[in-house]
Amino acid sequence: MTNNNVILSVQNLSTWFETELGTAKSVQNVSYDIEKGKTLALVGESGCGKSVSALSIMRLIPTPPGRIVSGKIIFNGENILDYTEKQMRKIRGNKIGMIFQEPMTSLNPVYTIGQQIIETITLHQNKTEEQAWAIAEEMLEKVHIPDPARRMNEYPHLLSGGMRQRVMIAMAISCKPSLLIADEPTTALDVTIQAQILDLLDELGHSENMSILLITHDLGVVAQRSDDVVVMYASRIAEKCSCKELFNNPLHPYTQGLLKSLPQLGTNQKRLNTIAGNVPEPMNFPTGCKFHPRCPIGCNDKRCQSEEPELKEVSKGHFAACWYAPGYEKVKSDK
């Protein structure tokens, strides 16, 4: 399994939170690899554990109440879960960049754009403040912010949402990270601005050979911007395969339901297909397969109600966790 081309390998990661009401198992047994220069999309609904898995990679889970219970996160061949906090600080913002979901709240309102960007640069690179300022300006230019010299001295409130997100990206790439984690980078933005930001990420991915972990709930974005996809449902991986395979041949009923429930442009539909019920909360996950109460196949099936299917490779490169996925029964459990 050691592949030199893999920049990040998450193996059997479980992250739990202790709460007053019991243990919330937010991420359970999640594994995925990201190759150099590729984009992996992590899709799922709110509360399915997408963001927690990303924060676990950055080791930003507040402990307590949160805790990485088991698993390995291999970045550039080393398990960063074994790192000390001091070592970790050298990785964050330097080797792994992160773009947070809300551009409106993730910038500090009392510092200028310039001050915020050079903070990362002076911290990680051996540069004087003046040199850092020049690099920051170059970064702003790279993310297509007009008049970067002027913007450097401005405060975040003067910028629009799209512009702020660009500043966040400039900050995240200022140390030329080999992996960029983008947690819903375009959710708060208009479609036209979204397209620009995604273009920009694509462009940077190609020019800097940067890998991107793209977290989103928008299947349209996934279809057009990713190489591989991981679909999460209720803290576990439901399906994992290449982007093309997912849209052409979805195997998990949850993925199938999601794809069918999207309104399609220019089709004049009378009704939309739906997935019945609600997303379960981490405190009260159903027994057996966590999707069974909402599943058209599993809702009346004894095995789905009592036994949880593990993720298996049902065809080459296509993993699914469903008793009824074609070919699932034939695959022998690896361990």
Added chain:
Amino acid sequence: MKKLKVMTNDILKVENLKTWFAIRKGILRRTAGYVRAVDDVSFKIPAGSTFGLVGESGSGKTTTARTIAKLIPATSGEVVFEGKSILNLHQSKLRAIRKDIAYVFQDPYSSLNPRMTVGSILAEPLRVHKIAKGSELIDRIAGLLQKVGLSPSHINRYPHEFSGGQRQRIGIARALALEPKLVICDEPVSALDVSIQSQILNLLKDLQDQFNLTYLFIAHDLSVVEFISNTVAVMYLGKIVEIAPSAMLYEKPLHPYTKLLLSAIPRPIPERLKNTGQTAPTGKDNPHGCPFLGRCPVSDGFCCKQIPPLREVEPGHSVACFKV
């Protein structure tokens, strides 16, 4: 004669509506200029149909809706609801109108009072308008909950006990409590998960068929608007730039802005995009010319001299562009 008949069918008619906000500067707070949030907007909504309003944030969709619901005062223009002008109506007469125009808000997390039970949230409009009390009130609330797909046993629960989709159902039940004729839905599904979004859209359609409701539906997601609307208007910087029956708009968009919006939607077809070539607004303000000038790929010298009027190019399809 024919025209008259059409007019009587329109439940809502908006004519040259303007909502401007004053920008105040200096110690004396003198008016230094205006933000023209809604600038000369006109449209009609036939009874029983759905009118979709799309545009980017800041295009004036919500301000238009709020002005119609009289939550924001209009600067000028006319809003005619069932043949009556409502913009200058006296407070006492306004109450009767408020019963007929309901509002479903965007964020199901902040639009329900966390200290009130579902029962009291739904009872409030019925009490205020003195429509029901006692056991009749309870019956009506139970009926409302059933209509939106919730159980009457939820009546004593608080909003935090519900998921986002269920809360939006409560918001819809509250809007329907007074049996309104027009329901203004301001981005009712944008805060919801994909699998829940389709449930709510289907519910809205079912309720429309059942109670002959008219919707003014606001969203920034064009595929959602296409699904639910009969007619769609596209807004840009406070103006309507294109208005057409929904199928026609998506098949044959005429305004360059509509084309831009449609091309920017990420479609669930696995095909790696290289570059969509989207441009940002340049911010160059041109008060005399077309508002879309800075981003328009087809504009020429003439476009910066005059504001293009909205004109009908084929029946039901109007567009504000010189180049069409």
